[in-house]
Amino acid sequence: xxxxxxxxxxxxxxxxxxxxxxxxxxxxxxxxxxxxxxxxxxxxxxxxxxxxxxxxxxxxxxxxxxxxxxxxxxxxxxxxxxxxxxxxxxxxxxxxxxxxxxxxxxxxxxxxxxxxxxxxxxxxxxxxxxxxxxxxxxxxxxxxxxxxxxxxxxxxxxxxxxxxxxxxxxxxxxxxxxxxxxxxxxxxxxxxxxxxxxxxxxxxxxxxxxxxxxxxxxxxxxxxxxxxxxxxxxxxxxxxxxxxxxxxxxxxxxxxxxxxxxxxxxxxxxxxxxxxxxxxxxxxxxxxxxxxxxxxxxxxxxxxxxxxxxxxxxxxxxxxxxxxxxxxxxxxxxxxxxxxxxxxxxxxxxxxxxxxxxxxxxxxxxxxxxxxxxxxxxxxxxxxxxxxxxxxxxxxxxxxxxxxxxxxxxxxxxxxxxxxxxxxxxxxxxxxxxxxxxxxxxxxxxxxxxxxxxxxxxxxxxxxxxxxxxxxxxxxxxxxxxxxxxxxxxxxxxxxxxxxxxxxxxxxxxxxxxxxxxxxxxxxxx
Amino acid sequence: xxxxxxxxxxxxxxxxxxxxxxxxxxxxxxxxxxxxxxxxxxxxxxxxxxxxxxxxxxxxxxxxxxxxxxxxxxxxxxxxxxxxxxxxxxxxxxxxxxxxxxxxxxxxxxxxxxxxxxxxxxxxxxxxxxxxxxxxxxxxxxxxxxxxxxxxxxxxxxxxxxxxxxxxxxxxxxxxxxxxxxxxxxxxxxxxxxxxxxxxxxxxxxxxxxxxxxxxxxxxxxxxxxxxxxxxxxxxxxxxxxxxxxxxxxxxxxxxxxxxxxxxxxxxxxxxxxxxxxxxxxxxxxxxxxxxxxxxxxxxxxxxxxxxxxxxxxxxx
Numbered sequence: 082x083x084x085x086x087x088x089x090x091x092x093x094x095x096x097x098x099x100x101x102x103x104x105x106x107x108x109x110x111x112x113x114x115x116x117x118x119x120x121x122x123x124x125x126x127x128x129x130x131x132x133x134x135x136x137x138x139x140x141x142x143x144x145x146x147x148x149x150x151x152x153x154x155x156x157x158x159x160x161x162x163x164x165x166x167x168x169x170x171x172x173x174x175x176x177x178x179x180x181x182x183x184x185x186x187x188x189x190x191x192x193x194x195x196x197x198x199x200x201x202x203x204x205x206x207x208x209x210x211x212x213x214x215x216x217x218x219x220x221x222x223x224x225x226x227x228x229x230x231x232x233x234x235x236x237x238x239x240x241x242x243x244x245x246x247x248x249x250x251x252x253x254x255x256x257x258x259x260x261x262x263x264x265x266x267x268x269x270x271x272x273x274x275x276x277x278x279x280x281x282x283x284x285x286x287x288x289x290x291x292x293x294x295x296x297x298x299x300x301x302x303x304x305x306x307x308x309x310x311x312x313x314x315x316x317x318x319x320x321x322x323x324x325x326x327x328x329x330x331x332x333x334x335x336x337x338x339x340x341x342x343x344x345x346x347x348x349x350x351x352x353x354x355x356x357x358x359x360x361x362x363x364x365x366x367x368x369x370x371x372x373x374x375x376x377x378x379x380x381x382x383x384x385x386x387x388x389x390x391x392x393x394x395x396x397x398x399x400x401x402x403x404x405x406x407x408x409x410x411x412x413x414x415x416x417x418x419x420x421x422x423x424x425x426x427x428x429x430x431x432x433x434x435x436x437x438x439x440x441x442x443x444x445x446x447x448x449x450x451x452x453x454x455x456x457x458x459x460x461x462x463x464x465x466x467x468x469x470x471x472x473x474x475x476x477x478x479x480x481x482x483x484x485x486x487x488x489x490x491x492x493x494x495x496x497x498x499x500x501x502x503x504x505x506x507x508x509x510x511x512x513x514x515x516x517x518x519x520x521x522x523x524x525x526x527x528x529x530x531x532x533x534x535x536x537x538x539x540x541x542x543x544x545x546x547x548x549x550x551x552x553x554x555x556x557x558x559x560x561x562x563x564x565x566x567x568x569x570x571x572x573x574x575x576x577x578x579x580x581x582x583x584x585x586x587x588x589x590x591x592x593x594x595x596x597x598x599x600x601x602x603x604x605x606x607x
Numbered sequence: 608x609x610x611x612x613x614x615x616x617x618x619x620x621x622x623x624x625x626x627x628x629x630x631x632x633x634x635x636x637x638x639x640x641x642x643x644x645x646x647x648x649x650x651x652x653x654x655x656x657x658x659x660x661x662x663x664x665x666x667x668x669x670x671x672x673x674x675x676x677x678x679x680x681x682x683x684x685x686x687x688x689x690x691x692x693x694x695x696x697x698x699x700x701x702x703x704x705x706x707x708x709x710x711x712x713x714x715x716x717x718x719x720x721x722x723x724x725x726x727x728x729x730x731x732x733x734x735x736x737x738x739x740x741x742x743x744x745x746x747x748x749x750x751x752x753x754x755x756x757x758x759x760x761x762x763x764x765x766x767x768x769x770x771x772x773x774x775x776x777x778x779x780x781x782x783x784x785x786x787x788x789x790x791x792x793x794x795x796x797x798x799x800x801x802x803x804x805x806x807x808x809x810x811x812x813x814x815x816x817x818x819x820x821x822x823x824x825x826x827x828x829x830x831x832x833x834x835x836x837x838x839x840x841x842x843x844x845x846x847x848x849x850x851x852x853x854x855x856x857x858x859x860x861x862x863x864x865x866x867x868x869x870x871x872x873x874x875x876x877x878x879x880x881x882x883x884x885x886x887x888x889x890x891x892x893x894x895x896x897x898x899x900x901x902x903x904x905x906x907x908x909x910x911x912x913x914x915x916x917x918x919x920x921x922x923x924x
Contacts, residue, residue, distance in 0.1 A: 139884065141650070141694060149652025221666060224652035227659065279696045295695040295702055296884055297876035321778060323874040324884065328777055332874065335768055335776035485887050488644035495648060495660075526655045 126314045126589060130605030135329030135341040136320040139296045143282040144271075145264035146213075147222045151508045154597040155342070159301045159318055160200075161264035161284035164191060164210065165255045169593040171419045172366075172511055173551065174255040178205065178265060178285070179243075181258075183549060186250035191258075193241040197308045199267035200289040207237040212268040214245070217261075222276065228262045228515075231546070250547035252554065256512030287313025287601055296322050312601035314589070327351075330582055333358060339584045339605070342598045345460055346404035352582045361581040364417045365596030366509020366516075368410050369402075369464065371453070371572035372493065376530030377501045379451060384443035386569035390429040392436035392475040393468070399575045402464050406580055410573035412562045413507060413516055417594060419551065420513050420558035428566050436475040448476025454489040454500040455481050465504055468574070494529050503529070506577070509595055513558050514545040521570055538564050616913055624906040628899065629681065635898045636677050639891055645669075646693055646889040667693060680892065684899055690892040692885070699896035702881060707900065709779045710877035712789065713869065714862045716797035717804060721858060724801075725808025726851075732809060733816035734839060744809055751806030756865060760799035760872040767795060777874040796873045800865055804858050811854045815847035848919045856912040860905050 140156045142148035148157070166177035179191040197205040214235045217225045231251035238244040245254070257263070270283035282290050285308070288301035302317040321338060323329035330348055332338040334355045344352070352358050371389065373380045380386060395409035408415060411426040440448065455465045462483070469479045482500060483489070492499040507527075510516045519525050522542055523533040533539065541561045548554045565571065579592040586606040593599060647663040648655060664670040671679075683690060689699035732744035768776035774795045780788040819825060820843055828838055867879030874880075878897055885893035 139695060141652075142696065149650055149655075221662070224650075224659065227656050276696065293697075294705055294876070295692065295697040296880060297705065321874070322876070323777065325871055325874065328872065328874045331764065331769065332777040335772070337775055337777060485644065487646070487649055487888060488642065491645045491648050492643050495645060497643070524657065526657060526660070 126602070126604045127606070128314050128316075128604075130315050130586075130607075132315045132318045132340060132587070132600060132603060132605060133338040134318060134320045134600075135323050135332050135338045136299070137322075137324055137326055137329055137343055139322045139324075140293070140299065142279040143290065143293060143299070144266060144279045145261040146217050146220065146225055146266070147276075147279055148261070149224050151597070154595070155599075156299055156320060157261070157264055158286065158597075158599050158601070159288045160282050160286045160290050161266065162286045163259050163263035164265065165259040165263050167256070167259050167511055167593075167595075169591055170417060172256070172594050173419055174259055174511075177259065177263065179210070181255055183252070186547065186549065187247040189245040189247065189251075189254055190238070191243040191245070193243070194308065195241060197285055198306055199265075199270070199283055199285045200304050200306070201267050201270055201283050202306070203267050203269040205265055205285050207239060207241055207243045209265060209268050210243045211235045211237050212271075213265050214243075214262070216271070225262045228257045228260070249543070250549075252549055253512040253514040253546045256510075257515070259511050288318060291317070298322065314602070314604045315600070318600055333582050333584060336584065339587050340590075340598075340603075341582045342579065343596070344580045344582050346406040346580060347460070348582075349404060349406075349580075355582075357585055358582050359585060359587070361583060361590055361592055362406055362578050363592030364408065364415050364594060365576060365579045365592070366415060366418070366507075366594055367577045367579075367596045368413055368415075368507045368509065369574045369577060370410065370413075370505070370507060371468070371574065372503040372505060372520075372527070372529060373569075373571060374493070374498060374501055374529040375532040375534075375570065376498070379445075379449055380501055381530075381532075382443045383569060384439040385445065385449070386572070387429070388436040388439040388443070388475065389472065389477065389572050390566075390569050391432045391439065392472050392477065393429075393572060393574060394431040394471055395574060396431070397471070398464075398467055401467050402460075403575060403577055406578045407575045408578070410575050412566055412573060413520070413571070414513060414558075414562070415576040415594070418513070420555050420562075422559045422562055425559070425562055425566055429569075433475050440476060445476070448478060450478040450480060451501040452480045452482060452499075453502045453504055454493045455483050455504040456486055456489060457483045461504070464574075468504060494526055498529065502572075511595065514542065517545070517558075517561055517565065518542050521565060534568055534570060535564065538568075612917070613914060616917070617910065620906070620910045620913060624903075627906065628902050631902045632681065632684070632895055632898055633677060636680070636891065636895060637673075639886070639889060639894060640673055642889070644889050646891070649888055650693065676891075680895055684895070689896040689899065692890055692893045694885070694888050694890045694893070699892050702893060703878070703896055703900050705781075706877050706881045708782060709875055710863065710866050710870070710879065712779075712782065712793045713796045713800060713866055713875070713877065714859065716790075716793050717800035717862050718855070718859055720797060720801035721804030721808050722855065725805045726812060728805070728809035729812025729816065730839065730844070732813040733820065733843070734835070736813075736817050741813070744813070748806035748810045751802045754802055756799050756802060757868045757872055759802055760796065760869050763795045763799055764872065779873075779875040779877070792875075796866075796869045796875060799872070800862055800869050803865075804862065807858060808851070808854055812847060812851055815850040816843050819843050819846045845919075849916060852912055852915055852919060856908060859908055863901065863904065 138150060138152035140148065140153045141150040143156060145157050145161055163177045164179045165174050165181060167174050178197060179193045181189060181191050183189050191210065193207060199205055217223050218229045218232055231247050231249055232245055233248045234246040236244040265285055267283035271278045274281055280293055287304060287307050289304040291300040291302050293299045299320040307313055323332060326345055327348060329341045330344055330351060333341045352360055373386060375381060399405060399407045399409055411429065414421045455461050465481050472479055490505060493503040520527045521534060521538060524531055541557055545554060545557045545561060548557055579596045583590060587603060589602040589604045647660050647669055650663045651659045680690065691698050692702065728744045732741040735741060764776050768774045775792050779792050782789045825838060825842060828842060866877055867883060870877045870879040882894055882897040
């Protein structure tokens, strides 16, 4: 989804961070986990303490199947464990609640770890997994039906074994099961509470739910029956919902809270001045970009779309808009992603002359005017100004129409089909096939023009979910990404890095590529 | 004033309130429907499809005709059911029950500050019109009106909360949890909110008093040898009471609305934040519920003021 669901505030040049700074920062608070934890973790973590977090959005629901906002995950991961997990740095999948394998392309087998129970004491067994997956596929309130559309049938093949029969090969399924669809809720709780489970969730994660006051607080406390001893160190987490990011940071500076995430880089001077805070940063999939409506006159011309890509000075954009806390985007995946294609990054160097030449060839020798939807927050306005100036230099005059995120994104992607382009963000998905099919397949909601680009792209989207080995998938994504960028279906601008401000007593935190904080390894000094 | 007269006032006001309630909620409902944006898209989630968005509209009745949606809401509201938030599923009444005390506390404290400082300043200024004290009070009042409350709020946070650490920078504590903590959290927002009010009260009171003190009856009292203090306190302030009550009522209603900005700066989960968040996501039941309650509050405050008018000045019918 666009940042309609991930309302981080964007930026203005303030303090700049070098790559070295970022690496130092990322390492600075990495602490603390026993042998089964990630490589960056240390031994003998301290248990205890209440972690107070400035959260920038109210959850849409605390039931993973019925919620919809990208900002929900940071709450959900405290209450729910997932069937599959991913590596923090690359998003490569690995076993979570279950080990998984594909005995044949249309069958996925999940082998659950023994002895796991939900917070209400009911067992997390094969029947519970089947209940969850069937609920995700069939419940009228489920928002994850599309994620599980490849599933034909879920079978209980043993007390702790589930066999998933597929309609078509789908090797993206492990990544899908590392997201909402893989968060296991207690069937007993859902059956007892019905829709109320949205507000009183029961999972099998490190912490159990205590309370949720909408737009005010979410509180979770340690689950004593949690199955893993190498994570979930703090006794509880209290999320204060503070949508205004500068205010959320102020709560950390004042010592009322311990942790603020998705801090806009323009606030770095405030963190530095505070002295009692530490910064943590790392790459994410959060891609600022210009979405095209490919059905609109002008943008239905390949040369115009390419001209825009040549006209953008991405390095300057990262410096001016993100204070250097990001990286230039040349495709929809950042450098650290396993499917990143280095050669593609050279496709559109900043070349205003080439942009002008392409515009002239497209019949726009005197330039052209395009309308762009954007948002009213301070950082979006600044980004708009930068893009407007960069494109003006090659003769493309942009007319920005601004409004709230739901309003503008609805007008662009919905039935109204307003604006030629949208300056927004793609928040990323655990598997790249989700990103590409959600934005570029013919009837995808985020393909504003509902245009079929080519049969080859459609075929590759299907192939990307059929290939079994990651190396094979990587090659398919390289071909897919090349089509997307050669056809200039989008103008990526920059990946905004995660920026966390934490009090000095916080240890063990490491950002992940999804850019949504997990608290499982955090420790608090006494 | 006789009891029957008061009852008549109350009945008349309540009858007037009904169309105001309906009109206000209808206009807000209509405006929200006219605004671009669709909560079904938000509710459909990150991986929204056209089909899912359509299903959501069906599920929540968002594709029913406008008047049917409004009528259904209105009937339920008058039966005490303000429905549930579309965005969070929380009953709207519960959200309001939690948010309203936070807002009310700030407004009441701000009113206390506005009246507590504004009345003495007004008296001071009126005691010698155009004198030095009057000019100082006028200058301070102009400053109070000119300073935007969000700016003052941020200055107060930076100075008293972040630099000196005397007050919390954000949040609110419900009165039922801890009265001292609750007041401690509410003081800075109330101060930020009260600045304009202090100025308004002092200026209005000064004008009223100057007019009253230069009127023929007061001149007569002065000629009869009554002291300046007695004239000011016994005759001046009493006669300025009706005017002061009008100012205070208007101020209270205005402060209720002004909390929107202050609540954002201090991250207070009050009525302002509730309605802003709901409006941004097009969460109609929450917006309607807040409007409904706020209209009721304003009507009640106005009614109380009407009754007080008749106490202060028996000539008022």
